Amino acid sequence: MGTHVTINLFLTGTELILSKGAMNPVSKLVLIDGNSIAYRAFFALPLLSNSSGVYTNAVYGFTTMLLKILEEEKPTHLLVAFDAGKTTFRHKDYQEYKGKREKTPVELSEQLPLIKEVLDAFGIRHFEMENYEADDIIGTLANLAEKQQVETLIISGDKDLLQLVRDHVHVLIPRKGLSDTVRYDKKAVDDRYGLTPEQIIDLKGLMGDPSDNIPGIPGVGEKTALKLLHQFSSVEEIIAHIDQISGKKLQEKVREHQEQALLSKKLATIYCDVPLEMNIDDLIYTGYHLEKVLEIFKRLEFKSLLERFAKDSDEAAVIDVKEVKYMMATEDNLEQLAPFFQLERLAVFVEATAENPHRAEAIAFALSNGEESVYIPVSLALHWPEFQEWLADPNRSKVVYDSKKSKILLENMGLDIHGMQFDVLLAAYLLDPSETQLELSDVTDKYLGHILPSDEEVYGKGAKRQILEGEALAQHLARKAQAIYQLCPVLQQEIESAGLRSLLHELEMPLALILAEMEQRGVKVDQDRLHELGEELKKTLDQLTEEIYDIAGTEFNLNSPKQLGEILFDKLGLPVLKKTKTGYSTSADVLEKLAPQHEIVEKILHYRQVGKLYSTYIEGLKKEIGADGKIHTQFHQTITATGRLSSAEPNLQNIPIRLEEGRRIRQIFVPSEEGWYMLAADYSQIELRVLAHLSEDAALQKAFQEDQDIHTQTAMDVFGVSKEEVTPLMRRQAKAVNFGIVYGISDFGLAQNLNIPRKEAKTFIDRYFATYPGVKRYMDEAVEKARRDGYVTTLFNRRRYLPDIHSSNYNVRSFAERTAMNTPIQGTAADIIKFAMLHLDKEMKEKELKSRLLLQVHDELVFEVPEDELDLMKQLVPEIMEGTISLSVPLKVDIHYGKNWYETK
DNA sequence: GCACTCACG
DNA sequence: ACGTACGTGAGTGCC
Numbered sequence: 001m002g003t004h005v006t007i008n009l010f011l012t013g014t015e016l017i018l019s020k021g022a023m024n025p026v027s028k029l030v031l032i033d034g035n036s037i038a039y040r041a042f043f044a045l046p047l048l049s050n051s052s053g054v055y056t057n058a059v060y061g062f063t064t065m066l067l068k069i070l071e072e073e074k075p076t077h078l079l080v081a082f083d084a085g086k087t088t089f090r091h092k093d094y095q096e097y098k099g100k101r102e103k104t105p106v107e108l109s110e111q112l113p114l115i116k117e118v119l120d121a122f123g124i125r126h127f128e129m130e131n132y133e134a135d136d137i138i139g140t141l142a143n144l145a146e147k148q149q150v151e152t153l154i155i156s157g158d159k160d161l162l163q164l165v166r167d168h169v170h171v172l173i174p175r176k177g178l179s180d181t182v183r184y185d186k187k188a189v190d191d192r193y194g195l196t197p198e199q200i201i202d203l204k205g206l207m208g209d210p211s212d213n214i215p216g217i218p219g220v221g222e223k224t225a226l227k228l229l230h231q232f233s234s235v236e237e238i239i240a241h242i243d244q245i246s247g248k249k250l251q252e253k254v255r256e257h258q259e260q261a262l263l264s265k266k267l268a269t270i271y272c273d274v275p276l277e278m279n280i281d282d283l284i285y286t287g288y289h290l291e292k293v294l295e296i297f298k299r300l301e302f303k304s305l306l307e308r309f310a311k312d313s314d315e316a317a318v319i320d321v322k323e324v325k326y327m328m329a330t331e332d333n334l335e336q337l338a339p340f341f342q343l344e345r346l347a348v349f350v351e352a353t354a355e356n357p358h359r360a361e362a363i364a365f366a367l368s369n370g371e372e373s374v375y376i377p378v379s380l381a382l383h384w385p386e387f388q389e390w391l392a393d394p395n396r397s398k399v400v401y402d403s404k405k406s407k408i409l410l411e412n413m414g415l416d417i418h419g420m421q422f423d424v425l426l427a428a429y430l431l432d433p434s435e436t437q438l439e440l441s442d443v444t445d446k447y448l449g450h451i452l453p454s455d456e457e458v459y460g461k462g463a464k465r466q467i468l469e470g471e472a473l474a475q476h477l478a479r480k481a482q483a484i485y486q487l488c489p490v491l492q493q494e495i496e497s498a499g500l501r502s503l504l505h506e507l508e509m510p511l512a513l514i515l516a517e518m519e520q521r522g523v524k525v526d527q528d529r530l531h532e533l534g535e536e537l538k539k540t541l542d543q544l545t546e547e548i549y550d551i552a553g554t555e556f557n558l559n560s561p562k563q564l565g566e567i568l569f570d571k572l573g574l575p576v577l578k579k580t581k582t583g584y585s586t587s588a589d590v591l592e593k594l595a596p597q598h599e600i601v602e603k604i605l606h607y608r609q610v611g612k613l614y615s616t617y618i619e620g621l622k623k624e625i626g627a628d629g630k631i632h633t634q635f636h637q638t639i640t641a642t643g644r645l646s647s648a649e650p651n652l653q654n655i656p657i658r659l660e661e662g663r664r665i666r667q668i669f670v671p672s673e674e675g676w677y678m679l680a681a682d683y684s685q686i687e688l689r690v691l692a693h694l695s696e697d698a699a700l701q702k703a704f705q706e707d708q709d710i711h712t713q714t715a716m717d718v719f720g721v722s723k724e725e726v727t728p729l730m731r732r733q734a735k736a737v738n739f740g741i742v743y744g745i746s747d748f749g750l751a752q753n754l755n756i757p758r759k760e761a762k763t764f765i766d767r768y769f770a771t772y773p774g775v776k777r778y779m780d781e782a783v784e785k786a787r788r789d790g791y792v793t794t795l796f797n798r799r800r801y802l803p804d805i806h807s808s809n810y811n812v813r814s815f816a817e818r819t820a821m822n823t824p825i826q827g828t829a830a831d832i833i834k835f836a837m838l839h840l841d842k843e844m845k846e847k848e849l850k851s852r853l854l855l856q857v858h859d860e861l862v863f864e865v866p867e868d869e870l871d872l873m874k875q876l877v878p879e880i881m882e883g884t885i886s887l888s889v890p891l892k893v894d895i896h897y898g899k900n901w902y903e904t905k
Numbered sequence: 906g907c908a909c910t911c912a913c914g
Numbered sequence: 915a916c917g918t919a920c921g922t923g924a925g926t927g928c929c
Contacts, residue, residue: 560927561909580909587910612911615925642921644914651923654913662912687914687920740919749919810916822920826914830921858914858921907929914921 026150026280030075031138033156034082034126038062038115040157040174042108047812050301053790053803058111059300063118065155065174067305070122070285073153077283079141080119080126081134082112089131090267096213097267105808114300121292125283132274135161139270142169144280160204163270165189165197194230205235205265216264217257224250235265298450303437306450307457322451326366326373326478328471329380341390343369345397345421347485349440350409351477353467356649357408358519358632363467366477370485373478382413394418399488401425401440401480404512404637408520424484426508427491429638430500433800438638444483447490452483499797503831507796508637511834514841514853515635515645522630523652523854524672524864525621526900533664534618537610544607551600558607561586572598609661617656617665624650630672635856642823643798643830645856653857655901666902671864679851679870679897680904681877682860685710686829686891687742693887694795694824697774704889711735717771718764737764741775742825744818779821786820794827832891833859836884843880849873862901870897 041061048057069075090097119126129137138154138161145152146166154161154171161171162184171184182188189197206225208216220228228245232238238245239258245251254261290309297306329337340346347368354360365376365387381387390396391410398417400406401424410417428435428443435442441454458476459465468476495504549555552571556563565584568574574594578585588605595601624631631650639646647653655669656662671678683689688710692700703713715726715734726734733754740750751761769776783805786792791801800823804816837856844851851869855862861881865873878893885891896904 557927559910559925562927582908585909608911612925616912616923620924636922639923640921644921646922647913648923651913654911654923656912658913682914743918743920746917746919748917753919811918814916815918818919826920829914860914907927909926910924912922912924 026145026148026284027076028073029077029141029145029150029152029280029283030069030073030079031141031152031154032066032069032078032080033134033138033154033158033161034080034115035112035134036157037065037155037174038108038112039104041065042105042111044174047107047804047807047809049803050299054114054300055107055111056114056300056302058108059114059118060302060305062115063302063305066118066122066124069155075153075285077280078124078285079137079283080124081137082116082126082128083133084128084130087131088133088136089271090133094214094263094267107808114296117296118293121296122288123286125278127278129274129276132271136271136274137276139164139272140274140276141280141283142166143272145169148280150280160200160209160268160270162189163197163200163268193226195226199229199234201265201269202229202233202235204268205261206238208264209268212267214264214267215257215260217253217261219253220250228254235261294450298445303442303445307454324373324475324478324482325371326375326474328474329374329376329384331380334384334386337374338386340367340369340374341386341396345369345399345485345488347399347481347488348391348406349401349477349481349484350406351467351473351480352405352409356634357405357412358626358634360409362409362413364473364477366474366481368478368481368485370482373481375474375477378413381415388415392416392418397421399424399484401443401484401487403509404516404519404635407513407516411516411520420509422488422492423504423509423512424487424491425638426512427495427500427504430504430508430798431491431494431498433638433643433798434641440480440483443487447487447494448483451486452479498799500799503796503798507831507834507838510838512637514837515637518853518855519632519634521672521852521854522626522628522632524630524670525625526668526670527625527629530618530622530668533668534614534622537614537618540610541607541614544603544610548600548603548607551603558604559611564604568594568598568601568604572600574598574601609659613656613662613665617662621650621665621668633855640830641800643794643827643834644858645830647855652855664902667900669901670899673864673866675867677865677867677870677897677899678901678904679863679865679873679877679895680860680901681863681881681893681895682857683829683833683881684892684894686832686859687825688738689887689889689891690795690825690828690832691742691775691778692889694828695772695774695778696888697772697778700772700775701889707890707892711738714738714768714771718767733764737768740765741768742822744779744821746814746818782820782824783817786816792820792823794824794831796828796831798827798831800827829859832885833861833881836881837861839880839884840877843876847876862904865897 038058042058045057045061047055048060049055116126127137128134142152142154142164146168149168152169154164154169156171157174159173165171165184165186167186172181173184174181186197189195189200193200193203195203203225204214204216206217206220206228207222208214228238232241238254239261242251242255245254293309294306297309327333327337349366351363352360353363362378364378365381367374367376376387396419398420399422400420403420403423403426406420407417424440424443425438428438439454441452444452459467467473495501545558548558552567556567558564562583564586568586569576569584574597576584577593578590588608591601591605595605621631626632631652633647633652634649636646636648656665669678689704692704699717703710711731711734712723712726714737715721715730716723718734718737719730721730736750736754740753743749745765747758747762747765750764751758754761782792786802786805790803791799793799802816802820804812805820807813807816833856837853840853840861849869851863851865851873853861853863861877863873863877874895874897878895881893882891898904
């Protein structure tokens with residue numbers, strides 16, 4: 001009615017305007033189906049969110065796709081069309097249109113306004129229109145463009161849009177994910193379907209589309225529909241020649257549903273006469289607004305994109321990274337700089353040749369008072385007594401980033417550092433231990449804004465990494481030192497208000513110094529024994545390889561899960577019990593189930609086991625032995641989300657112990673001095689004891705107060721039997737339940753672990769909670785707290801944020817709930833052993849013991865001890881570890897010693 | 906660089 | 915119906 005009049009008037013108008021726009025020729029038009037691409041992006045990426053909990057995955061995916069289009073297609077004109085409202089003119093014909101479609105998840109719909117903000121920042125037109133879908137807007141413009149012979153590209157995740165393909169109009173569709181795309185012109189449509197673009201409508205009329213609730217003809221899928229169309233060319237023609245359709249059943253179906261097919265075709269037809277009050281010239285793309293782009297990327301925390309834009313642009317430096325004032329210390333101006341050292345507080349940063357301080361050398365220092373910086377090359381630092389005295393003076397405060405690394409680098413060049421009063425890295429970690437981006441530039445971006453370019457930006461990445469020299473290096477280090485100084489008050493404030501002051505100053509910062517000492521001491525390696533074990537394992541490995549090839553009847557790469565899967569499942573026909581994303585699963589739990597069916601499986605399992613020992617623990621460890629015959633691991637203090645340490649280069653927290661064959665690896669770890677002993681002290685059941693304390697469950701507390709074997713006790717309670725009646729199987733199952741409880745139990749997880757039906761697992765859990773109701777209450781409260789506060793805490797107030805606790809995705813939410821249950825337990829245990837390390841270190845220094853702490857393995861401490869301190873340490877270590885913290889249940893420490901780590905059992 | 910597998914608590 | 919046990923680091927294959 002009125003609509004049609006408008007359209008006619010409008011089209012005339014458009015053509016007039018188009019001809020007027022000849023000064024700005026449209027050489028390439030890109031039309032994007034906004035909702036469809038946002039939808040694709042949302043499901044292609046994990047549910048990312050920025051630090052304020054705003055979901056950003058769809059925005060990110062959309063933006064990267066947009067950037068790719070701008071770069072590759074270089075459009076002169078651009079529009080992103082969105083769907084408006086809930087109903088369209090199509091609902092008049094068919095009320096159920098899109099009826100069964102799942103509601104767009106809130107996590108996605110709340111990102112649409114952000115996508116529009118990004119488009120605004122890029123100066124890209126976006127548009128939506130009451131009663132019409134994005135398709136219709138795109139179709140209308142594409143038709144106009146075709147008339148004008150304007151080269152046009154439509155981008156959508158929806159194949160329906162292929163009906164719009166014309167000589168000048170092409171369609172780009174992401175294949176899977178976002179990066180892989182297919183481009184359709186007329187020929188490509190014909191190659192793919194054997195149809196013209198117009199016939200795509202007929203195709204959908206016949207097939208229907210469940211996602212839009214378009215019925216089509218029931219039972220007709222793509223294959224049948226294509227066959228019919230190749231024969232009759234359109235829905236109307238098919239209906240006109242129903243009796244010529246081959247196959248009686250099909251004929252029946254078409255006859256019965258012909259009206260429905262015609263309606264479906266109508267619904268699938270993109271409406272190309274939308275009364276748009278715009279023309280193609282209005283869609284001109286003139287480039288993005290840098291400041292706006294940087295602002296929104298910063299807000300969304302799109303770091304990689306930020307860097308890309310900051311780097312590509314000359315203006316970026318002006319906008320963001322200011323030059324910093326600095327002086328370069330030289331032989332001649334030392335006196336001039338001396339007053340600097342009288343300041344109450346200075347930031348100090350030391351740059352090194354590599355990440356790992358045990359294999360790096362210091363290059364230069366930078367000091368800052370927040371406004372001015374001083375750059376000091378190492379060569380100068382080494383003979384500048386005033387500087388060295390300042391470093392070593394505990395009464396002159398230093399602010400640092402990474403005190404552990406700084407201390408190691410300095411000590412390796414013979415310098416002492418004391419008075420590190422604030423560690424920016426540790427503070428940032430405690431404020432959010434889930435944060436994986438903790439480089440200085442990341443911390444600065446987060447708390448101060450972009451005033452410091454990242455090392456990667458300045459030095460380059462990977463093989464291209466090249467530490468600068470001269471002024472460029474001085475400027476960068478001056479910026480770093482200034483950033484550290486300026487971060488201090490900001491982080492201090494944050495730490496204070498989060499109640500993390502004592503955790504930072506009385507736990508993590510002093511611990512960093514102890515860890516530095518442990519790393520520097522290193523652990524001595526018995527290299528003869530290492531070679532011996534290596535030879536032995538190699539022999540076993542060769543023999544197993546030969547036997548496996550023999551049984552398989554062919555040689556293949558045993559280390560390739562892909563090739564192994566082909567042998568086991570294709571060649572030998574073993575049943576496929578589990579699949580991975582990419583193919584057959586050949587993991588140990590699968591192979592163990594297959595072992596009875598074929599002799600080869602057991603040998604493969606053994607090969608895997610020995611192969612792991614050889615490559616990771618023989619060859620791997622050999623590479624890590626230093627010139628001093630020792631291994632110097634790094635204990636990372638800011639990696640885990642729970643507060644535990646981690647160990648790397650090499651990891652000394654995962655040296656084999658469970659199987660005897662691997663356990664012998666521990667024989668290579670020996671005391672560094674003749675006649676000394678290795679001594680290991682481990683907390684017994686610390687996590688369950690912590691649980692007993694946190695949950696205040698009377699029965700669990702009683703079990704520990706009476707020092708019962710906890711797994712046997714759990715078996716008695718859960719199975720309702722006496723101690724004597726507990727079978728080894730019952731104890732094993734009870735043990736798995738206890739593990740499950742600590743991990744935040746689910747019947748599914750327990751069932752998988754015990755290889756029992758899920759129902760049975762559920763019974764175990766129900767009985768457990770009936771026996772220990774306090775534990776049940778604690779678990780519920782932990783989840784409740786996470787929902788209420790957004791985070792959970794340990795006994796010592798270490799916190800971990802759990803934004804996913806509110807997710808509408810069951811899996812994501814469940815994971816967060818289990819984390820809410822597990823983190824206070826694992827984290828409190830981590831806090832306790834850290835405190836114990838502090839107390840032990842203090843005690844050992846006061847007593848002037850020669851014994852040394854070497855390793856921490858989560859619930860275990862490993863020392864090297866001279867023979868004459870053995871008795872003392874055997875008594876002192878458990879006493880301090882058990883007495884560090886007083887809980888409602890006792891802590892218990894077991895102690896072992898021997899001539900190497902293996903013997904400490 | 907990612908997927909898979911496996912070593913530890 | 916969904917479909918994971920919690921926390922790590924390292925070696926290998928393969929794109």
